[in-house]
Amino acid sequence: MKPKNPLVRRQEAVAATMERFRGKCFAFGSVDCAKMTAFHLRQLGHKVRLSKAGQYRSLKGAVGALKRLGYDTLPDAMDGHGFARIAPAFCLIGDIVSVRSEHPIGALAIAAGNGNFLGFHESHEMPTIMLIPEIETAWRVL
DSSP, rough: OOOOHHHHHHHHHHHHHHHTTTOOOOOOTTBHHHHHHHHHHHHHTOOOOGGGGGOOSSHHHHHHHHHHHTTTSHHHHHHTTTTTOOOOOOOOTEEEEOOOOOSSOEEEEEEEEEEEEEEOTTSSOOEEEEOSSSSEEEOOOO
């Protein structure tokens, strides 16, 4: 059987992630950017250690979960998983970006195509597709 085109794999992973989190309200530990990113990365065939950080239900708990894995921030965790950093302008659908956040651990979003990103925003209860004018860091995930 012929392997799938990488762009098709990326599109399918984004579609699966959007479907999995559609209509779900933000909740630390179950519906947050770390859980959404981990789900997305698993769709692309990556083993993700973020899931092994233990349960958390608050920002304080999320900080503790990251610390148990040896990271201070979500961008540190992305680097720790060995993903290559890229210039944000080179993002392809399915790549991961970090964005400015009021939370000390940072925030992640998934490139959804056409300059849009799937992520959480303080003005929306649920994950949303949005433009992000200032991406701090980007990672190639496939």
